[in-house]
Amino acid sequence: MSSAAALRVLTGDRGRPMCERAPVVVNAPLSDRYRLLRFRSAAIAVRARAGQFVMVAPVTASAPVLPRPMAIYTRNAEAGLVDIVYGVVGDGTKALAEVAAGEELQVTGPLGRGFVIRDRVERILLVGRGVGICAMTTVAQDLAETPAQVTAVLSGRNRDAVLGGEVLGACGADVLTVTDADGSSAVDALRGRLLRAFDEDPPQQILTSGSERLTRLVAELGVRWAADTQVSVEAHMACGLGYCHGCAVGDGDGTSESPLVCRDGPVFGLRG
Amino acid sequence: MQITEAGSGRAPTKPASRRGVLAVELGDLELANPVMPASGCFGPDLAALTPVDTLGAVVTKTVFAETRPGNRTHRLTEVPGGMLNSVGIPSGGIAEFRRTGLGGYAGLGTPVVVSIGGLSAREYWRVADELGECGHSAIEVNVSCPNLEHGGATLDTDLRAMCEVVSGVVVRSAAPVLVKLSPQLHSIAAAARAAEDAGAAAVTVCNSFPGMAVNVERRESALGNDTGGLSGPAVKPLALRLVRSAAQAVDIPVVGCGGIGSATDVAEFLVAGASAVQVGTATFAQPGVMARIVEELPALTERLGVDRIADLVGTLTPSDRRIGNEQR
Numbered sequence: 001m002s003s004a005a006a007l008r009v010l011t012g013d014r015g016r017p018m019c020e021r022a023p024v025v026v027n028a029p030l031s032d033r034y035r036l037l038r039f040r041s042a043a044i045a046v047r048a049r050a051g052q053f054v055m056v057a058p059v060t061a062s063a064p065v066l067p068r069p070m071a072i073y074t075r076n077a078e079a080g081l082v083d084i085v086y087g088v089v090g091d092g093t094k095a096l097a098e099v100a101a102g103e104e105l106q107v108t109g110p111l112g113r114g115f116v117i118r119d120r121v122e123r124i125l126l127v128g129r130g131v132g133i134c135a136m137t138t139v140a141q142d143l144a145e146t147p148a149q150v151t152a153v154l155s156g157r158n159r160d161a162v163l164g165g166e167v168l169g170a171c172g173a174d175v176l177t178v179t180d181a182d183g184s185s186a187v188d189a190l191r192g193r194l195l196r197a198f199d200e201d202p203p204q205q206i207l208t209s210g211s212e213r214l215t216r217l218v219a220e221l222g223v224r225w226a227a228d229t230q231v232s233v234e235a236h237m238a239c240g241l242g243y244c245h246g247c248a249v250g251d252g253d254g255t256s257e258s259p260l261v262c263r264d265g266p267v268f269g270l271r272g
Numbered sequence: 273m274q275i276t277e278a279g280s281g282r283a284p285t286k287p288a289s290r291r292g293v294l295a296v297e298l299g300d301l302e303l304a305n306p307v308m309p310a311s312g313c314f315g316p317d318l319a320a321l322t323p324v325d326t327l328g329a330v331v332t333k334t335v336f337a338e339t340r341p342g343n344r345t346h347r348l349t350e351v352p353g354g355m356l357n358s359v360g361i362p363s364g365g366i367a368e369f370r371r372t373g374l375g376g377y378a379g380l381g382t383p384v385v386v387s388i389g390g391l392s393a394r395e396y397w398r399v400a401d402e403l404g405e406c407g408h409s410a411i412e413v414n415v416s417c418p419n420l421e422h423g424g425a426t427l428d429t430d431l432r433a434m435c436e437v438v439s440g441v442v443v444r445s446a447a448p449v450l451v452k453l454s455p456q457l458h459s460i461a462a463a464a465r466a467a468e469d470a471g472a473a474a475v476t477v478c479n480s481f482p483g484m485a486v487n488v489e490r491r492e493s494a495l496g497n498d499t500g501g502l503s504g505p506a507v508k509p510l511a512l513r514l515v516r517s518a519a520q521a522v523d524i525p526v527v528g529c530g531g532i533g534s535a536t537d538v539a540e541f542l543v544a545g546a547s548a549v550q551v552g553t554a555t556f557a558q559p560g561v562m563a564r565i566v567e568e569l570p571a572l573t574e575r576l577g578v579d580r581i582a583d584l585v586g587t588l589t590p591s592d593r594r595i596g597n598e599q600r
Contacts, residue, residue: 016320017320017321018320018321019321019322019559019560057557057558059558063557064350064557065350065353065354065355065504065505065553065556065557066348066350066355066553066556066557067556067557091350091352092350106557106558108321108559235345236346236347236348236349237348238348238355238357238553238556239315239555239556241315241317241318241321242315242317243312243313243314243315243316243317243318243333244312244313244315244348244357244359244556245312245333245342245347245359245362246347246348246357246359247345247347247348248342248345248347248359248362249345250341250344250345255341256341257341257342257362
């Protein structure tokens with residue numbers, strides 16, 4: 001997570017969340033590492049802004065105590081469907097993997113402040129790693145019908161750990177996959193590649209999620225290109241609304257707990 | 273119902289209204305039902321998600337005299353059956369609390385219990401003074417705050433110091449004063465009696481249990497503050513025992529708190545001696561859990577064969593009077 005001193009609270013509207021028990025339509029492997037869960041919620045599908053998240057919890061008695069924050073991967077307002085993607089890493093996501101299609105999931109959302117995309121943005125660069133990519137796919141969804149040129153750099157340990165390529169491609173984004181396995185995800189290599197691609201015609205906005213190293217690279221490129229930079233941040237949360245104060249990032253000097261990731265983020269502006 | 277009527281020989285009575293069935297009293301404070309949130313586990317934001325005007329009361333996050341930032345991150349971690357938090361009670365201070373309409377709690381359509389804290393007796397009293405008459409229905413004194421005048425231990429570990437604070441708040445408050453005790457006391461009964469002697473209208477039993485979680489890879493606590501408070505289903509048996517001990521020790525009502533997540537849990541605490549309950553951690557995963565519990569309580573009251581839910585309070589049969597024991 002980025003240090004609070006580098007985070008700027010954006011002005012995106014959080015909208016109106018709701019909570020309900022939503023029917024699960026799909027809960028199946030997306031790759032060796034990740035699973036896709038699709039639930040039916042007309043309200044969340046319509047209201048969700050790009051970069052917002054939901055809190056999800058199985059409704060079984062043996063479920064873990066806390067809900068889990070999940071980025072909204074895609075939403076289909078017409079069909080009333082919302083997709084999230086998760087890796088099974090602990091008891092919470094293990095319990096989530098056991099929810100069968102047809103069963104219900106406790107869902108609260110949409111939550112938080114999403115990405116602020118400029119009107120008539122011409123070029124926008126998304127830089128994500130692992131499951132962090134899933135926080136940015138909704139941006140490409142929103143820009144699919146616009147002239148904006150979207151480029152997505154997707155980073156992961158190997159090809160199997162890289163998500164979102166198909167969704168982003170279907171939204172018209174240029175997709176560049178880089179991996180640790182072939183060395184292409186190394187920051188220096190990626191920096192060189194992005195400078196060659198964009199130095200003459202840089203993006204106006206750069207969005208990132210999922211990696212501190214990539215966040216630092218994005219901040220650096222933002223300064224070089226005078227581009228607006230935004231990051232979606234992950235944090236442990238209990239309530240997702242702000243009242244539990246569990247996800248405070250703090251201002252670094254111990255005088256203030258703000259910002260809260262759930263209420264003020266999860267998307268923040270990066271100070272260059 | 274049938275059980276009661278048969279057992280008591282009374283003529284069937286007209287069913288009481290739903291409000292009447294669930295009504296409970298905490299001293300002079302009458303609540304439509306026994307369900308309220310635990311301090312820190314509720315916010316006015318929840319009114320957008322779930323009915324809150326059906327709750328017996330709402331309890332605010334603990335308010336201090338001045339702004340305080342709370343503890344460093346990480347503030348939360350999940351453990352089997354519960355969660356640990358070291359949030360550290362951030363507060364915007366009493367002036368902001370008043371300015372924002374009891375921190376946004378006014379106007380929710382249910383009685384507001386204001387939780388107050390302090391690092392010294394004077395701070396508690398200042399919060400009570402400045403709170404004045406703000407439309408709140410009760411004060412809950414959080415005596416689990418570290419007391420800087422007494423070496424930083426929580427206030428309720430020094431019963432004399434706690435009594436001084438509580439009696440000072442009672443003098444300053446037109447509204448009834450509840451005292452929320454921590455679980456880690458030499459004697460919960462003695463602490464509850466001390467609160468009663470100091471003029472408390474009720475005691476809340478109990479706050480979260482001190483605990484920690486260790487990350488062995490990093491050789492670090494999972495919490496930024498090293499230790500935190502354990503809450504959730506794991507603490508329910510511990511809290512039930514403390515509620516029973518406290519209820520046996522005092523004449524004032526006990527508000528039970530610890531791992532409650534269902535209507536049956538509420539009934540367990542009532543039978544153990546609580547007159548009302550607070551729901552904390554369960555709300556995080558199920559924001560509507562308290563409203564659902566309130567909906568389910570009338571049917572449970574009927575199933576348990578009492579006319580009013582308050583009739584369950586303290587009905588736990590002592591072990592030496594159980595029918596099974598007599599037969600043996």
